[in-house]
Amino acid sequence: MATSEQLIASAKKLAASSAVDEHYPKSPPKYIGIGSGSTVVHVVDSIAALDPSLTASTKFIPTGFQSKQLLLRHKLQILEIDLLPPGESISVAFDGADEVDSQLNCIKGGGACQFQEKLVAVQADKFIVVADFRKISKTLGTPTTWPSGIPVEVVPSSYPYVTAKLETMGATKVVLRLGGTAKAGPCVTDNGNFVLDAVFPTLAEGEDVVQDLAEAIKGIVGVVEHGLFYGGSKGWKGRPEMGYFGMQDGTVAVLGKGGWLNNH
Numbered sequence: 001m002a003t004s005e006q007l008i009a010s011a012k013k014l015a016a017s018s019a020v021d022e023h024y025p026k027s028p029p030k031y032i033g034i035g036s037g038s039t040v041v042h043v044v045d046s047i048a049a050l051d052p053s054l055t056a057s058t059k060f061i062p063t064g065f066q067s068k069q070l071l072l073r074h075k076l077q078i079l080e081i082d083l084l085p086p087g088e089s090i091s092v093a094f095d096g097a098d099e100v101d102s103q104l105n106c107i108k109g110g111g112a113c114q115f116q117e118k119l120v121a122v123q124a125d126k127f128i129v130v131a132d133f134r135k136i137s138k139t140l141g142t143p144t145t146w147p148s149g150i151p152v153e154v155v156p157s158s159y160p161y162v163t164a165k166l167e168t169m170g171a172t173k174v175v176l177r178l179g180g181t182a183k184a185g186p187c188v189t190d191n192g193n194f195v196l197d198a199v200f201p202t203l204a205e206g207e208d209v210v211q212d213l214a215e216a217i218k219g220i221v222g223v224v225e226h227g228l229f230y231g232g233s234k235g236w237k238g239r240p241e242m243g244y245f246g247m248q249d250g251t252v253a254v255l256g257k258g259g260w261l262n263n264h
């Protein structure tokens, strides 16, 4: 019998291959965005398995160190996001997510790449999220889905101030993310910043709730970007167009703007 790790890995792989099948352009695209995380590994594997005529001339835009390494490993051409020519857009950007609500708003940044991920997503004609069944949530901040909170990238000198502000705004816990066992001290992003993980009470349903919190966090002096990817009446800040979720039963559930597109 498959272990739960094997089940999760195969769910990620299935979701990635269906998303690439359905959304990688059928004629060679100029630019494709590549997100970060363990699910994106399968996205890049699926892209690398396509007919080379569809990928050889394409420039792949990474969202951080890890995705750049993935592209290098597969010998896919890399273009840094700041070299995207003015007026050009990315045909499709594929990325993972930590939590996705029923309206496709997401929490991202489990890998501390949320700034560059959002920068790529907002310059893509189509943004597709790929994940496994554990990421599906009715509303963001559901403790059983994603208890770690919203990743907030901050300029290092501002972290005590931003922490206090997030607490004033209702965060019940704000933690300076640490570098882990191999690094004493904070996790430093690809941009040289720190990450605060801010846990808020589960958000009520409705796009305004997400937008209002997102804009309030972004308004704090010192915040570079946060991991709420959202959209609605007040603008679009990286809410995906579709989400592909590998399920425990071996199927892929697809969430679109109007709800689930298959039997989920």
Ligand SMILES: O=C(CO)[C@H](O)[C@H](O)COP(=O)(O)O
Pocket: 035, 036, 037, 038, 039, 040, 095, 096, 097, 098, 107, 108, 109, 110, 111, 112, 113, 114, 117
């Ligand atoms: O936002 C991200 C990195 O900053 C990742 O896409 C997110 O954490 C999901 O990762 P995984 O596919 O490993 O679950």
